[in-house]
Amino acid sequence: MVDLAVLTKPEPKVEKVGIQVHVGNTISYLAQTYKDATNAVVELIQNSLDQGARNIHVVINQARSSLHCYDNGTGAGKEEIRFLWQNVGVSVKKGDKKKGGEKGIGRFSGLAIAKRLSITTRPGDSLKTRYFTAWINREELAENANPELSIRDEDANHSLSGGISFKPTTLVAFAKIDQSSMRELSRIEEIADRISEAWGEQIKKKKVDVQIIFKSETGSEKRVSVKPVEFDGTRCERVTIKTQRGTVDFDFYVLIKPISSPKIIVVHRDMQEFPLHKMPMLWREVRELLGSGHYQGYIRVDFCTIRADREGFARDDDENVFCATIRKFVEEEVRPNFAELKSEHRLARYSEAIELAVFKMDRFFKEHPAMRLAGRLSGFVSEEHIRAAEANPTSKKFRLRAPTLKESKERVLLQKAEVEKNRHKGPPKHEQVSKVHSSVAHPAGRERRIIKSQFGLTADYEEGSTAHGFHWRTRVQNGVIIFNISHKDWIACDTAGVRALEEYVTIHLVKEIATLAASNDNIGESFRKVFDEHFTPFFSSIR
Known part of the structure; x- marks a missing residue:
């Protein structure tokens, strides 16, 4: 006989507990994702590029412990700034293949190195609209579970000139930068190289003028222009490998004479870029060939999600597919030609030595x-x-x-x-x-x-x-x-x-x-x- 009480036994009660987040602390942790001052500058450049800027100047002032980033992009209105602040972790760029951001946290990168982050802007297509400034202080994040962004209108005569050579629409400022970050920011050549690695293709394609200016405590000024990555060597035909996730294209250059610091750059959806050596486990496997100095170029990927620190992919399964594709390219395309390339380098070295000696003798014959x-x-x-x-x-x-x-x-x-010289000495x-x-x-x-x-x-x-x-x-x-x-x-x-x-x-x-x-x-x-x-x-x- 069936026990009806058993059949009609009620489901166990499930209790749901709401999750509360200390927003201030969360924003602080998200800011630390960007690790160092250089990453914060790279993030600023990305945002300016996404806004369509054709001129971007980053001015670092050592005496004031400050950084100002000027650009002439489309700017932003108050409503957009409010939305960005009220929706942490939500990106307005996600799904837009023309823009690099997709995580909605890069806007806080400055708070990793500075005590105050501010943005002064207005819609670029509305010259009659006043500038406004929005800011947040880092100390307020730890003190408030729900910190607030401050916004004020600037007066009608407010200008963002800052002594730069173009008329900007937006100024992002980091104030009270810590001393270790200021030391890092003084190495502007390294910062320019990182920007070139991260956004070189975009900068070249859009003909964007990007400059890093460092003003020292003594008043001296140093300026570096960001140059897109230029590869030496002979360009090879593109190699395309199809995977279950998407395609991987290899646009490589081959050099007979190896160089000491070859650049193999991963390009994600023609937007974000990072050096292949930022993936250390994979790099150890392929360094003998791809790191030999005979190869440079781009590896283009149309799938995956890039990590916030741009040192690999966010998902393990995507990264596994990418790594397998790199190994396949090395074994099928690079290794079979490597011995011949080394031989060509050897012969080129011989030619160089003989040329030096021959032209040294030539100077002797001239005298x-x-x-x-x-x-x-x-x-x-x-x-x-x-x-x-x-x-x-x-x-x-x-x-x-x-x-x-x-x-x-x-x-x-x-x-x-x-x-004529030997006329009196008889014929040679x-x-x-x-x-x-x-x-x-x-x-x-x-x-x-x-x-x-x-x-x-x-x-x-x-x-x-x-x-x-x-x-x-x-x-x-x-x-x-x-x-x-x-x-x-x-x-x-x-x-x-x-x-x-x-x-x-x-x-x-x-x-x-x-x-x-x-x-x-x-x-x-x-x-x-x-x-x-x-x-x-x-x-x-x-x-």
Whole structure:
């Protein structure tokens, strides 16, 4: 028999308790989300950009412990200011893809570093409307569970000029800034870099003039303009990877010669930006390649929510998708080409060292014309040389080109001058004239000239081979002095740096020039042998 009392047992009573929030303390905690003074300035710039400003000047006054941010954006009316204050955590920008804010707490960032926050503004399209000022003091937050914003109308003649070069519509002021924050604010170059990292694309696209001005206690003034991030290197084709959350685009630049501080910047919905190294766990995984100095550029994301401190994503699942996409890009696009890029950098380093040495010798020839040896120093790349280079995969490939009209005229003038100087000394021993110049096809498709000086000294490099052997340091072919980059002495100097390599090249250029100057080939070869056996080891020992 069914017990009806059991079936009709009433539901347990649920009590609901209202949540009370100490608004003053909550605002103080939200302000601390922005951590430091630089973040507070970055937030000011974002708000000005969102208001359509084309001029933004931040004036930091050390003597007054104050910061004033002027802009000529659209300004705001009293109703908008009241709404922002009465709706903490609610953003009027959320869902607007043209604006960066979406959390509704950035307006309080100044209270993390200053005792007083104020805004003086008016609607930018209503010049007849008076300015008004709204302010809040930090001490009032701790004292009041429901603090109030003070608003007053300014008089009809009120101006926001502040000694700046444009007519502003809005002034945001931080007063009584703490001393540690003032020390941070004095480093305006670092602040400008952070702003550029965070909003560089917007600043560039909208052609916004952003300046940071620091006035010291002594009265001196320092000014820095925020410049958008500019990437060196060769721009690559965009790589797009689709994920279950959205797309991730990689707009990268590749540099043959690495730089010390490469910038990999994450751009969220073409608005907010932050450096990839702000995500330390991911950066440790990809730093070997993306942090090598060979790569710079933007990673564009059209999903996720950015954290308030702009150091990652707010949701773990979004961040996991993003991190997996970065790893995929590194393994599929970067790693397969990295070895070739390092090789190109190595060859570029060799070219730099040889160029330095060749042009150093060129200065010597300019001062000592009798040492030019006429045509024997003038490099000529023969068809046999070309075929040998193409047959050997470790050597460079050459492409011939005819000399330009200017080069031909210069050569004729130099030859005439040389003949006139040596008219009473008899004709020079060697009168071979280079018929062509050569250029080396770069592995990546770019072209570079074989290293050739004004007075005909021509140098090149290749690895040792079965055709010419492996243990030679230099050899001369058709007037070109060729260096063996696989010789142990070359490798040792390369390890020591470009300067050591330049010294090595200079010494061996002198050796080959002296060899060419010998009265016959036997004497020249004997000199080269003695030089390599005795002087080169001595040079290595004192380097």
